[in-house]
Amino acid sequence: MKLQREEFLKRTELFKQLATTQNPRTLFVACSDSHVVPELLTPQEPGESFVIRNAGNIVPAYGMQQGGMSASIEYAVAGLNVTDVVIGGHSDCGAMTAVATCKCLDRMPAVAGWLSHADAAKAVNEARQHTSDRARVDSMVRENGPAWTSGIWRPTTPTFKTGQSACGNARRAGPCIEGDAVRDAGCAPGTRTLPYDE
Known part of the structure; x- marks a missing residue:
């Protein structure tokens, strides 16, 4: 197995x-798209991210x-006490x-049911003017991340036994991977590229 032959020996x-x-x-x-690999996007060792x-x-x-x-x-959040929440x-x-x-x-039908959870972000996106189908999709991708970061941070979110909301005191971020760049999803394309350690 490649992991045992190469990586395990380096990090026993x-x-x-x-x-x-x-x-x-x-x-x-x-x-879950196969061309997205979070572990390669962040220069972290095994065990540093919960993906x-x-x-x-x-x-x-x-x-x-x-x-x-x-x-x-x-x-x-409640068990491992992560300090940062990233929805990319x-x-x-x-x-x-x-x-x-x-x-x-x-x-x-299972995919359709799952994607219905994006209806709120879809409604916001549909209210915008788009110049093309490509622009509509790009805008949907940008709307999707912030929609979830705000959704799991709602003050009305039920609290855990520890007294934390869904994300407790963890910092949140919504980066968007575009080709070879990672940018803040709240920004227009090309306006701000995030360094990998942010």
Whole structure:
């Protein structure tokens, strides 16, 4: 196995420690598209990020659906005490393309149901003027990240036993991966590129 032959030998002590404990500082929610690899985007060692992936990097509003996303976020924040929450979108996202262009998903009812969690971001995006389908999709990708970062930070979010809201005191960010650049999703394309250590 390549991991054992190459990476494990370089980091034997680290992997021994990770076998019994983990202390990630960042929760990274990313899209499951195969060309998005959060672990390669951030110069971090194994164990430094708690990564969750799904179609469209969607985070349902806390309490809306008791499922894997809610449970994983709750565990990262209340159990692992992550200090940063990153919800990263990317250009040419298949899920956000389907949401923005109303692509028919009749043959994929589970996908259609999952993408319905993006309806609030879709409504905001549809209220905008777009010059092309490409611009509509790009805008949807940009709207998607901030929608979830605000959604899991609502003051009305139920609190955990620790007294934390869904993200507690963790800092949040909504970067967008566009080709070879990573930028703040709240900014227009090309206006601000985030260094990988931000």
